[in-house]
Each structure stands twice: as structure tokens, then as C-alpha cells.
Amino acid sequence: MSAPLNLSRRQVLGSIAAGSAGVMMSSAGRVLGAPAPSDRPVFATIGLRNQGWTITNKSTPFADFAAFADVDETVLGENLEKLEKKTGKKADGYKDYRKVLERDDIDAVMIGAPDHWHTKISVEAMLAGKDVYCEKPLTLTIDEGKLIEKVVKQTGRVFQVGTMQRSENDQRFLKAIALIRDGRIGEIRKVTCGINGATGSPVIPAIEVPKGLDWDRWLGPAPKVDYRALPEMREGYGGGVPLYTNCHYAWRNWYEYSGGQMNDWGAHHVDIATWALGAGDTGPNKVTPVSFSLPVDYKDGYPTVNDQYNSPTKFEILANMPGDIPMVITSEGDNGILFEGTKGRFFVNRGKLAGKPVEDLESNPLPEGAVEEVYGGPVSKNHTDNFVAAIKSRKQPISDVWSHNRMLETCHLANISIRLGRALNWDPNARQIIGDDEANSFLSRESRKGYEIDM
Template identity: 70%
Template sequence: MSEHRQPSRRHFLKSVAATGAVLPLGSQVMGSEKAGQPLANDRLVVATIGLRNQGKLITNQARQHAEIAAFADVDSRVLGENVEITAEQQGKKPDGYKDYRKILDRQDIDAVLIGAPDHWHTKIAVEAMLSGKDVYCEKPLTLTIDEGKLIEKVVDQTGRVFQVGTMQRSDCDQRFLQAVAMVKQGRIGKVKKITCGIDGMGGSPVIPITDVPTGLDWDFWLGPAPKTDYRALPKMREGYGGGVPLFSNCHYAFRNWHAYAGGKMTDWGAHHVDIACWAIGASDPNQRDNGNIKGASKITPLDFTLPVEHKDGFPVVEDQYNEATSFTIQVDMPDGIEMIITSGGDNGILFEGTEGRFFVNRGKIVGKPVEDLVDNPLPEGALEEVYGGELTSHMANFVGAIKSRKQPIADVWSHNRMLEICHLSNIAMRLDRELKWDPTKREVIGDDQANSFLSREYRKGFEISM
């Protein structure tokens, strides 16, 4: 599809810096197509970076719409398996690389799908946009709040299309769209409280240093994260995420470590807190234009358990999982709405208002306001109005956005506004105190130590290439 394209990243950023320009969302600087114009060829050419679990899933989804031209993964066994499987499925063998930058250097690739661990998301995404690629990136998008700001800036400056993989916005039998529409249509009156149940997670025994598995480039897997030894216990995980150690600091289990992820708080919070904020308009991207920023104002850790001792927000040992295993967080939202994020109770979202309450998750949507829809259904087109157009799968929405050069349903600004709540909840637990948040300035009020957690230092040699 592509004819590519672009001036060098360095030249592009120098030009932006010289003029002080910030391009509007949806504008296009680099690419073979002008903003708003149809693609020269309907068949996209894409590549996936990071192939375990979600990376493999989104590749399969993209194959319905695109040619899979290349893969990158630091685990040679996983890379080889996916190359061969995809070659058989699409009748054309994709190229395989250990270094994702070889994908970004190619001029025939239109978009990249990022399924790498969370600590890699921002570096790969920013460099992909600066190389002229549109991006689909798995959730949670960032490891820190400041990374979210950087991604937003580069989306604005390059005009690239960027979809975050919060699939509940599109998929799951439209239950979540129905929930958002019901709230926006006033079916529970004025919203008073929202409870997001996102499950907890277990701690770990002491995990010893051991040999790095054959085929895994451990140093490259760590990337921007601090240098450390590979740790694992021999017992293997079953089911989803199988084929890897049950306890480790790498594949699948990376979610349990501050250095690479945010535990259940950002893993499942990226789904349910997203729907909650969407329903009450607390992540509406149009807020940027009208200057009326509505967001969290206070985050209070009511109860929580960290599996290891922390000092000044950092774990004092490095041989056990360190993300919160259980928690109840209270978040003060706009218009007097109370949000509770908890590891207890049912996984899903409970909306409570002055005129009723209902519960939604991936298996059901229940409550009297739902039952009342039989006699008083939502207006025709209510779900489409919430969604912003024709209801599609999440990947189809991304492909459509590439063709229209408009941002998709899970845009980076909406995602980051709700993910800030999850990041702040983790910071509040690590520091064991309430945090007051300025949603306009996007900083913690009167707490320099807490603000130091809004960013992170990238390991030398793995800084973002700007």
C-alpha cells in the first residue's frame, strides 16, 4: 500500500521546534496519503512487535484486514513459531527480526501492532510514529503519566492514527456500549457512585536467579528497564500464558513488577476504569479544546496490601513480586461522583445513581434499569452515538481510522486521562498516602515525592530515539 515517505526524525523534530508548531489531532505530516484522503490500496501492510498472548491475538485480528509483512520479538522461539504459523495462514511468509527497529526502517509497512510488555510501549510507539507508521498498541498504554503526555504530543505533531487496545470499547457483545449509553441517557438519574471490580493477584515465593531460557535475549527484553538478573522457578503456567514459568520476572509474570507494569490496577483497570470514565464524560477528548478538564481530584488508598516491604515507594527486596495484591481505592471524581476501584467482589462495573443501579461485565448486564429497557428501550442509534459511528470490531475501527485519517474509538488522550487514575492509585499505595491531583496541570498538588513517580529514567542505550 505504501509508497513512503518521510523526512528523518531528527529533521522533522528540528522543524517543529523551530516553528513552535503543534499540529492538530488528525493532521498528517508523514505518510503516503494526505489527511482525509482515501488510501491508494485498501489492503494494509502491517507488522507486529511482541508476539506473546495479546501480540498473537491482535495479529490474528489484523490478518482479516491486512497483509502481515513482518514480526519482531526478542525470543527467537516465539518469533520462529509465529513466522511459520502466519506463513501457513496467509500464504506468504512474514520476515522475522529480533530488533524491532528493522521494522521501523522499512518503507513498505503502514502500521505496527505493539504487543510487547508495558515498559516497552512508549519507546516503540513514539519511534514508530516518527518513522511514519500508524500504531495499534496494547493496554495499558504507558508505565508512567509523563509517557502518556509524550505520546499525545507525538500523535499531535505527526498526525499518525493511534488505537489503544482497550477492546471493551468495541467488542464484548456491546454490553459496555449499552452501559455507557444508559448512563448518558439518564437511565439511573444522576450518577452518585461507580465501583470498578478488577480482581487482585497473588504474591510470589522467593524467585531465584537462574539461567536465561535458550533463545531469549534477556538484555533486550529488559530494554529501558533497569539492568537485573533473570529470575524464575521451574513450575510452568497452565492455560492462557502457558509455556512459561509460573513465577518469574519475564514473560506473562512481568505484570507483577513495578519496573515493567502496574499490576492488576493498570491491567484490568485499563478496561473498567476506562468504561466508567467514558460513561460520565471524564475522559472526553473534546475537553482539550474547551479547556474544561474534568478528572479525578483526589485518590485515597482505603485499604491495600503490598506483598513486600517498601521504603520511600520502592521495594526493599528484588526477588519477589512487588505489585499490590489487594486494594480498595477511593477516587473523587467530578460532580461529586465517588469511584471505588477494588480487588474484591465481582469483576465488572457497578453504576449507582439517584434512580437506580446496574452492573456490567464481560458476561452480563443486569439490574432494574436494564430490565426496564424491555418497555422503554434506548433510542434508535444510541449505541452508534456513543461509539461515534458504525459499530465494528476494535481492529476494524483502527483500519477504518487509517483510511479516514481520523482518530479511532480508543484514542490516546481518552486512554491517558483514565489511566492517570490507575497510575496515581499505584503511587498512592506505594507511598501509603492520599494524593490530591490537578487534572488540568496533570500533577500531584504539593507532593514533590509523588510527582517524582510521574516519570522514569530509561536505561542507557535504550532511550527514546527522537
């Protein structure tokens, strides 16, 4: 059994109180909240498989890495070797991420752990005086987002969410927003976010935990369950792990650890769509499940079996955005965003920006500085570059927790509406579902004993 990972109420409130006072001191006397001591801050990565290594690899031009943490010894060892081969420098490795947070020489942490761990690690990192870069989607519930916002404000930490489409992909998403702001499609009438469907799974048996994996700690705040896997292996991205499992890579198909495709791809495209609509500080007032398919039976919003994937495989969601603009989130059609307005329409994804308004740019280009105005200044070619600049300026980066959480609330509400099979009326000011106590119960979750944040 792993050591409990809960902070005491005194530790949490004491750290917040110190942060609210404006200055927090480490045990070595270092001021936490001041700019990094050099042009190359010192980072650590917590959670290394797949995306954890991806964000680390992209960050090596901008920061030095002093430590890694992962609950899988094999993953930890492989990535320590990759880092040394790439940079020529060794980093320390830990199974317990708290060892990283105890170190005074680390300025910021990058979190690539599964979604159900994001909030706990993020909060504890900020309370330990670290700036944070956390992979998307940031949270598993809406109330987790509120907690992170509170701690960011009270500690003064810099916090970047890993929605890289805001900084990368040849600026095409920024150009899309600039087109809209410049009136190239007139008034927006509809936005469609295509975010791909998913597949169910066969029955997945409980088997022995792989050697080197601390399964209890991997589960962390989630309920204690058996490790499950079938022998067939995944190819391509996420390869080297079972195709069907409740752990590495495939955890995205389980509501216990993720929000399925709705949160995985939705965190990218719904983010850009919400930004384009100027709804980054509000969100929808109603979310309706037009159609959906779940791979297992549900009762009262919960799956009735625990040995198969349980997140939606197909869906069409209608979100009523400010100005009564409909946003459709669908598993059908091309992956990307279709913007439709009174004067035209265009489509954007990671491979293209297409449509007549785009073609017209050849003879009628956007005003000079239009893309930079969307970004709020010179555009970073790398999301970590923007994060490091924010660390130095002590200003929040391009993907801040407030706009991310507002966007992600749409995705969370979509999932709740699917689980309960009904439309939800949302109060974006109170951030509560209106007149539905059962639905409101899904705004938070209970953490497993020993893995709580006791506040």
C-alpha cells in the first residue's frame, strides 16, 4: 500500500495564508513567487508516458529538467534515459511526486499524469511554491476547476494549461479567430466542433498488476479497483501497452479517470470555438444531448458494470452559447471546427484553414497585427516558450485556468447530460445546474481516503 498523499487542513490553509500575504519562503529561504533566478528555469515532470514526455521534449530548449516522477518504474527509467540522451544531463527519478515538490531548486512542474490526478498534484505544487504547466483537460469535475482557480489566485503562481492549439499549428487557429473578429463571415450563426467518436471494449478481465507499476498510487483519488487488461497490444501512439485496459493510454475511455473524447478532443476544439465567440468568461446557459451512444448500461448516471469502457462512443450535443449561438459538439464528420456566419463560413483544424473567407485573404489580407492582437502580443511558436515568458513576467500565460475552466465546463456539462440522458439548464454566474439536484451532484467527486485535499 502506498503512503497516503493527502495534505492536512493546517498545511493547506497555512500555505494559502502565506501565499495571500504575497510572499512564501522555502526551507532554504528562497522567495517563492519571484522571477526565476536565471534565464533557464528548472523544471520537473510528473507523469511521463506519452504526453508527459511530449511536453518535456518540447520544453528542453527553454528549461533544464532536474527531476522526473512516475508511478511506473519502467516508464520512469526509460524517460530518464531519453532525457540524458537528448540533453546530456541526468535528472533524478522518483516514484512519489511529493519528493519533487519538496525540492527548493525546482521552479515549475509539468504535469502529464492522467486527468484524475491533475487537480491534486496542481494544488499541492502551487502550495509548495511551484509554477505549473498541466496537460489538458485540466480537471475531472467543475468544482475541481473552482478549487484550482482559488489556489492560483491565493498563491500567485503562474499556471499554463496544455491547450497547445493556442500557440502552435502555424497560427491557423489564431488566424481563424482573427477572421471572425475582422467580420469576414459577418455575425456568427453556428459553430460545429467535430471531435471524433470512440469505441467500446470487450469484457476486460482482472489480472496481475505489471511489474514495476504501483497500481494503488496510479489510482490515487479514484476508487480502488482491480487492474484490468487483455493481451492484445496497442500500435502507434500509445504503443507498448495493452489495447484494452483500465490503465496506460486507454484510461481515457473510463469516466473514473477522464471525460472520454468529450474532454480529450473537446478541450482543444471547444476551447478555440469558445475563444472565437468571446465566451471565455461565461459559457453556455443550456446543454442538450441530441443523441448519444454509451457502450454499457447506465443507472442514475453511473455504469452498471466495471469491466468495460464506459465513456460515450457517439454523440451530438447542442450548447446554447451567449447570444443564442448554437455550438454543436459531435463525434461525426471531420475533426475540426466549422464556423458559419451571415457572410460565409470556413473550417479549421490542425491540417488546414479552408473556405472562401480564407481564399479571399490573398487579395484582402487581415490587418497588420490582427493575429498578434488575438494572442495578446507576439505569438509564441511553442507553448512552453509562452509559459517561461509568463514565469519571468509573473503574468498568466495564453492558456490560463479561468478561460480553460469556463470552456471545459461546456464539456463537463455535456458529459453529465449524456450520463443522465437529459438537458441541463446552467447558471454561468453561479456555476450551478438549475433545478436539478441529481445533476449538481456530478459537479464534484469524493476522493479515495488517503488521497484527499483536506480543506
